Amino acid sequence: xxxxxxxxxxxxxxxxxxxxxxxxxxxxxxxxxxxxxxxxxxxxxxxxxxxxxxxxxxxxxxxxxxxxxxxxxxxxxxxxxxxxxxxxxxxxxxxxxxxxxxxxxxxxxxxxxxxxxxxxxxxxxxxxxxxxxxxxxxxxxxxxxxxxxxxxxxxxxxxxxxxxxxxxxxxxxxxxxxxxxxxxxxxxxxxxxxxxxxxxxxxxxxxxxxxxxxxxxxxxxxxxxxxxxxxxxxxxxxxxxxxxxxxx
Numbered sequence: 001x002x003x004x005x006x007x008x009x010x011x012x013x014x015x016x017x018x019x020x021x022x023x024x025x026x027x028x029x030x031x032x033x034x035x036x037x038x039x040x041x042x043x044x045x046x047x048x049x050x051x052x053x054x055x056x057x058x059x060x061x062x063x064x065x066x067x068x069x070x071x072x073x074x075x076x077x078x079x080x081x082x083x084x085x086x087x088x089x090x091x092x093x094x095x096x097x098x099x100x101x102x103x104x105x106x107x108x109x110x111x112x113x114x115x116x117x118x119x120x121x122x123x124x125x126x127x128x129x130x131x132x133x134x135x136x137x138x139x140x141x142x143x144x145x146x147x148x149x150x151x152x153x154x155x156x157x158x159x160x161x162x163x164x165x166x167x168x169x170x171x172x173x174x175x176x177x178x179x180x181x182x183x184x185x186x187x188x189x190x191x192x193x194x195x196x197x198x199x200x201x202x203x204x205x206x207x208x209x210x211x212x213x214x215x216x217x218x219x220x221x222x223x224x225x226x227x228x229x230x231x232x233x234x235x236x237x238x239x240x241x242x243x244x245x246x247x248x
Contacts, residue, residue: 013093013198015108015148015149015151016088016147016151020143020144020145024112027113027119031114032082033081034081035087036054036064037089039108041101042125044107046067048073049068049072050089052072053078054080055080058070061111061113061119062111064111093128100198103128103228104129109122110123126148134149134150167183172243172244172245174245174246174247176223178217178218180215180218180232181213181214181215183212183214188209190235192216192218197229197230202221205221228246230244230246231243232244
């Protein structure tokens, strides 16, 4: 009886942002200032707030309020800042609902105020989903020394004695229709699971299968998955097999 063993390891994707603020010329309350940092998508839709340092004067962060509706879910919050300094923030690429966002183009937004009016605002476009990278956008609008460090998600899949004699996934790549054929050496309680690149469980099906050939249709699960690379893991009473699954 052949057994296929699977081991996986992953590095979570993230964006680390470092920047320094500078004094706003002629501002009434300088160097005291309020500050917000958030992310929106390429269409301008709010994704998540990373930081808000403001209390009574929070309403003067006009752009942030307009875009976010004042949402501070999972954000770093604090009071008015008394001196200009360097900040480091990390975004785990999840939205305010704690769902991992799709790969694509996003905008880092930064807004500051030291007066009873609109203050400096800055947008920086960046991408997710490709290789890891580091960038240094130019200084602008009182936001300087900016560094973006993007860490790409990676998943390593190591298999031993993996063979199509036991599991066949098709079509692969899939465009929504997905089938799995299994050959069992005995009746077995079987689980078929789909994992994302961060090892998060996205779908699972538990079935009682008979010895011999079995067919399982996973199209209703596959059609809900965005384009990307996944791990399909099959566990039976006598083997565990993992195969890469591509959704196009």
